[in-house]
Amino acid sequence: QKEVEQNSGPLSVPEGAIASLNCTYSDRGSQSFFWYRQYSGKSPELIMFIYSNGDKEDGRFTAQLNKASQYVSLLIRDSQPSDSATYLCAVKPSSGSARQLTFGSGTQLTVLP
């Protein structure tokens, strides 16, 4: 069973702090990794994607991928109350439907003013 695991939270951080969200996956051959932000009652919105080991930075967001350890993380620097949302990790598996993403159940982040 291919799985993507995330801590459900809630994770609370003060405004201005770094929020660290983690995700592990079971399919060692996974190739593509995505972070989506989902506000309550809204649809997921792509934040970042990463394909290669290491770090990828985009503004206040940094995605980190370690394929050997099978984890991917998302760091949010200078967290703002508007970052309060559920963050979904999604992984493209190495087999099965070439089109299918496997989503984690999400980590709920609250940034306290």
Next chain:
Amino acid sequence: DAMVIQNPRYQVTQFGKPVTLSCSQTLNHNVMYWYQQKSSQAPKLLFHYYDKDFNNEADTPDNFQSRRPNTSFCFLDIRSPGLGDAAMYLCATETGTGGLPLHFGNGTRLTVT
């Protein structure tokens, strides 16, 4: 702006009464997906179309059907909704060239009474 549009935003139906959700896209993407997302859970893929080719997930109930009359439109039909089918239904598109990520519509919140 190119986008994925779902209608209606909220849908209420009665137990056992057929309902259709619609999705349209101006992105000209080859692939269209339907996901079901229940509260605090990961989005669950129901099926997808690659152009006209329909791909059903093995665990998608027969109660759920889909139609894609052209590139721009895709419909989700629930033949006999049960209380357990109440969820957010998400339509997403993808280019089909292997270039994930997914572009989500705003979702339709289905209530079954």
